Amino acid sequence: MFPLFFDPTFVLLIPAVILAFWAQMKVKTAYSEYSRVLSRKGISGAQAARALLDQFGMYNVPIQRVAGNLTDHYDPRDRTLHLSEGVFNSTSIAAIGVAAHEVGHAVQHQKNYAPLKFRNAVVPVVGVGSSLAFPLFFLGLLFRGPLLMDIGILLFVGVIIFHLVTLPVEFDASTRAVKLLGDTGILGSDEITGAKAVLNAAALTYVAAAVMAFAQLARLLFLRGMFGHRD
Template identity: 60%
Template sequence: MFPYYMDSTALLLVPALLLSLWAQWQVKSAFDRYSRVHSRENVTARDVARMLLSRFGMGDMPVNRVAGSLTDHYDPTSRTLSLSEDVYDSTSIAAIGVAAHEVGHAIQHSRAYAPLVFRNSIVPAVNLVSGLSMPLFFLGLFMGSPMLLNVGILLFCGVVVFHMVTLPVEFDASSRALRLLAETGALAPDELSGARRVLRAAALTYVAAALMAVLQLVRLLLLRNSRDR
């Protein structure tokens, strides 16, 4: 007999955990490899980002340097694009691919890409429920309260939805990035394969997160049903 926090249903999460670890290794491996391969155009990721933004009428958007490794992101609230220290001044294929991916998010925002609009709209609610769903569920499990169990599961469904809608957002940003890098000649055709590998590896982390959320939901449902017996 397993305690509620170490029950046998936790084994359901093992595939997602393994995929997450493998994805993280893939990201590090691909980024490390292609961060040592400099583009023939010898243009920094920052300049590529600014060039691509200008192409879509966003030339005045700030492109900032942020601390950390692979902390690159686009902030739709302030409409700023931030590149990490490993990317900002780098002329590597990996850095340029990452910068173009973030520009892809800026383009999505400017064109009101539906999955991004939806994801942004639910972020405040998801931030709230993600911190409440599991405590409420396990409190309900401890107290034997079906109502708390159901509320916890319902709230966690919002987390699953967030992770699922993130997938098309990230895949589309990468597709836009690779297409723009090819159209503008920022990367040569043979260099694009390296950027593609970096972005595909990064996409795996989002797949792993989505799988973890789905399996966690299945686990919660199994635990609830076991209490009903």
């Protein structure tokens, strides 16, 4: 039997790795390009987010600065919108697009958007499952324990479900963001093109993550078929 961590099944991951690398390059390129293009109205990402939140009466949703680059997120647990240092004070088209995307998540939360509710509900379970899936599977592989391998695969299926439900959540948030920016006039029609480019590139990273998860599942199933029988 080949070594567990240097086996031919890694070839199944190569297309997903290439896609993930390409997606990261796309988002970095788009964000870098439109971070240098300032919006004509000159409002910051935080100001844009505040204006959009107020459009929906979400005056009680605070906006906080968070450290890091592209670490922006909306936390449904405390209904707080977090904007990274490069977005909070920036008046660029990229910053406003990213801020509007996070507002899109806040709007989803307010409107009880079903995929978001489901994702929020499964996050704790998926977190535990993702941390146990590979150790259990490879323990089963090492000791010829098909039951452990099957449990690992089942846990990893939960990760797949999480990635699948994340796609509509993220795409919907971007769609809402673009519409809000156009409806409110925060960005002009030509500026929205740049915001779309940034958000579309970011969406590719979620697609790449889903593809990687499926490739990992294929690898586990392949190994299960080859070595999942007791001697």
